[in-house]
Amino acid sequence: MHKPTFILKRFLSFLFLITLSPPATTTTTTTTAYSVQVPPPPVNLLLPSDAVALLTFRSKADLDNKLLYTLNERFDYCQWLGVECVQGRVVRFVLEGCGLRGVFEPNSLTRLDQLRVLSLQNNSLAGPIPDLAGLANLKNLFLNHNSFSGTFPLSVLSLHRLRTLDLSHNNLTGSIPTELTVLDRLNYLRLDWNRFNGTIPPLNQSALEIFNVSSNNLTGPIPVTSTLSQFGISSFAWNPNLCGEIINKNCRSTSPFFESSTGVASPPSPLLQNAQSQGVVLSPKKHKRFGVILGFVIGVLILVPAVLTFFVLSKKRREQGSSKSTMLSSEAVNINGTDATIAPQVVNNELEVEEKKTPGAQLREKSGNLVFCAGEAQIYTLEQLMRASAELLGRGTIGTTYKAVMDNRLIVSVKRLDAGKTAITSGEMFEGHMEAVGVLRHPNLVPIRAYFQAKEERLIIYDYQPNGSLFNLIHGSRSTRAKPLHWTSCLKIAEDVAQGLAYIHQASRLVHGNLKSSNVLLGGDFEACLTDYCLAALADSSTTDDPDSAGYKAPEIHKSGHRATSKSDVYAFGILLLELLTCKPPSQHPFLVPTDMPEWVRAMREDDVGEDNRLGMLVEVAGICSLTSPEQRPAMGQVLKMIQEIKESVMIDDEARNSCTGYS
Template identity: 45%
Template sequence: MEVRPVSPRYDFYLFFLLIVCLPSSFLRASAAVELRTGDFDALLALKSSIDPHDSLPWRQEAVSELCGGWKGVKQCSPDGRVTKLVVEFLNLTGTLLQELLAPLDQLRVLSFKANSLSGAIPDLSPLVNLKSLFLSDNQFSGRIPVTIASLHRLKLIVLSHNLLSGPIPTSLAGLPRLHALLLQDNRLMGEIPPLDQPSLLYLNVSGNNLSGEIPATRSLSRFNRSSFLDNPNLCGDQIGAPCTQKLIFPPPTGSPKSSFDQVNAIPPRLLRTHKKSIRRIIGIVASSVAGAFFLSVCLTVALLLAYKRKRRRVIESRSVGHGSGGRSKPLEEGSSDGGGGGKGGFSWEAEDVGKLVFCGGAGEMYSLEELLRASAETLGRGTVGSTYKAVMESGFIVTVKRLKDASRPPAEEFRRRMEELGRVHHPNLVPFRAYFHAKDERLLVYDYFPNGSLFSLIHGSRPSGSGKPLHWTSCLKIAEDVAAGLLYLHQTNPPTVHADLKPSNVLLGPDFESCLTDYGLIPSLLPASHDDLSAPSPSSSSSSSSAAAAVFYRAPESRLPNPAFTPLSDVYSFGVLLLELLTGKTAMHDLVEEPGADIPRWVRTVRKREKNDFGEDPGPSEEKLTALLDIAVACVAVEAEKRPPTEEVLRMIREARAEVVASSNSSDHSPGRWSDTLQSLPREHGP
């Protein structure tokens, strides 16, 4: 067979194709690698700036896994650019800088929710493709950057639960696609901008210091009072608070005459009569003012006399109470130490009135006088004092804890410790806002959480020890929230030990997240008085079953005459809380006496029995709690050194939650236990 030689013409065509096609392919491949490497370097720089605890397992040698295995990188474009970055609940700290985020200009979704980031929100204008921004539950301060309005594709802005101040940028009214604006629980001031986007479906600016009239735009008129709560100086039809009184008799129409023309138009006789009337009116007004002044003096004298008589009775009653070995009267007038729910006002002796001090650099949100005039309702009584719901005349509500012992620690140490607690901020901690210190009185002021406590969620109105076990998804969510709050406390400088962790000290926040309260009080306020902290003897009588139960949440080393409070003693309390969460049994009953060494089998038996009693099928999903049960058993080890550290506990819980959520089907979710409003918002909409 004859083989024909290849024509030189074909050689030329082949050479031409190689010259033209290969460089272009090489350039495209190089561009893709360069783009990916740019995001890769930017993410590593971001990690080095805000991840001191190494919560993000991003590594230099893992560039090929950027869009397939990096934690938090949820989505990439076909050419390898990061489009969705979600790094939440990772205890990230530090400040976000523009130069760290600017290279990530293909981002559509950016979320740093529920970390500990601080400082100002950076200029995000380089992120021109951004559609969803989640920075809630951090410690961002300063003003909302006005350049945020340059991101015309932006639909979701969630900046709630931070320390932001200044006005809401009016330029936000120019975002054409704005779908949700959540700014609640900050320190924003000024007026609400005239937002009128038809796309605006979610709005919350409650818990700020906004003022003025709510604009009566079509969009803002759709939102009710709940979107604007706790802004005392706001007014408008949306909240039922008119800004100005309308004139009953409107002024006449037409161009009014000048005052000179009006005077000249009056006839002389009427003018003289008019002058006499003016003198008569002046005399009447002067006599009325003098009478009112005399009356006010009389009332003042009467009030002073009444106050002195009342103060004398209070002092006498207090001296009688102390002389008979009794405790001082509670803050509420007319209530006794034995019951709750009474209402009254705060009152104490006027000597050494003291000062209301706001913590953490916060400005004065209300005055001492307003707090003293507040009506008080008893919420409960605990180890360190009584807790009240205080409703001020303005409608502002706070929680006030009145300490049992106002003499220890010394005043200077008390102030120092309160300032330390005031600097503690985390999404899973109830904010501590202010403290009051006088000669015989110490008050602590916290945010008010109306959704109740974990104890009421578990036990409801049932008798103590007979609560219903929660669904496994709720158990995991609560466990993660509580562990995250504990870890933050243990990592503060100096470390803060809770020392009184129990379900009644875990409150449910606005989004039903679990938040710790009363943290750090026992080591700070009762350093020399541990009589009521050690385990009760069999012969001793307790004032209430809850006080006795509180002892069993404490680690063995914390029940000794000289108790030791450490992060590992908090881990023990957390383990007991987990067992109560899983079984619905209080610590004073079955948790201590019945299970013995075989806690896992006992927990499974209790959950199966309780669910059958409530007519529910335990089902195979109960096995998903095995990991959580193993964590609880490890935490309640008698020897402190055998308990896992707090960071290990949180890591195990998050791994367990991620594993069971990934393996569960849609029918296995909790039946409406939690109101996850923010989580249910769409993370990204169409273009």
């Protein structure tokens, strides 16, 4: 090495050390012979400001020394990992999955005023996001999949050239600022998987193409703007208190149980009508006094008949003695040779209990009352259920489902079976089937808590699932163009559904028989849970399915009209998996052999880049499950194992990716 070059490099290294030392009025250099005091020159004369910014960032964000940044020449920093320069200025800084641990130091990267792309995703950076106002030319910002905390960084609102903003999968809190509307160039916005609360701002940027605020704690109606209306339910999912037209969730309060769709309010009481017709306007004090008087009168009117009834019944009991034929709560009451039974009827849009008399009918002890399954505690009664307010959730193959809110605020789902669509008419057969199904318990099954039957009326009571169905998650509202779910969501949902089906097949001789996206609900922790399982045996096989429901049925079921089997469940799972991956209902699936499926799925997921291998593995599972011959389809336990192996391989790939080996 030439001596002048060696001296120059030593001098540059000396200057570099000066820039990293604490500021002082003077700097002292000591040798064995003498000491010299040298005043520190300005930083911008020693190192480029971009190099100082990068080194300052590394000093606090790379606590494990993953980044081997060394500076021998003035512009060496342009060759560092993740750095891209144009004419000596940093325009891209991308460190994805490099195992960074520390904080995003203020006044570090924010000095890169020519930066266009900043991506620090898939690391372990914590603390607040600093003031980014200095990045005036920034177009793309990816800080997702870290552990950033604090509130939404308001400084990004000053970045008027910003097109991409991804802060998802962090621990940010607070509200999403309404001022996001000023970012008129924004076309990609993800804020999902944080802890934001408040409402969604009325975003109306025409350029916005990707938007996701799911998995937060946002509340209230979603603004109906032309921009937000183009996104599906998945963009707003897992915010239990969001409502509005875009996600098909009514923001109005619930109505009385089994209210008709007309929504007409009940008329005022005759007493109030009389007061209104005479033009009486009650002052607050008079209104209060009137209410007290009215309450007293009503109390008397209720109390007197109750007392009289009590004495009459007491007299009857004394006459009848200890006869067991007087059990009103659990058995039919025999009066003059007739059986009086309790049966629910829809009267005036409310589910009421009516007394029917049928000559000579002999009922079982459990008829006319709620029967709780699998030792469930009887925490409510039929009367409480009948008084509940309700909301129509949907109409299915064999009945209608309601959300019922009882007086004690307990919420359940009630499926009311349609007598014209059920094949089992015997009360004993229905009870036996429900006892077999009611004992099934699994995290991916919506548990059946109780059932009720009396004459032709049958109810099945489930736990209420707060986050809607997989159908709504996949397809969104009618006014939106739904987009396929992210790869990780598809894998998680597929595993949950496979877990539930495998349990049904292994724990009993039963089958689901009616698997479809509308029968997969999202639980409180957003797990996929199967509902309407094992009820296909109750259905009349002559009933006509809608095109989408028919698309899940295996060929052998279509041809012969035979009952569902475990292998037909596997077929339906394969169709559901394709629906999950492509966002297309079964009626829009082309007839494809397994070898042609990957190309079609990729065409439907045109936004996914670099996921071909992962998609190919799931598409292969879907193809095997939906083979025409039932003998060639695997058992559901084998399907579950395939999906779990895919999950394990993905985790291994992600760990390898996080090592940052060979990144350029």
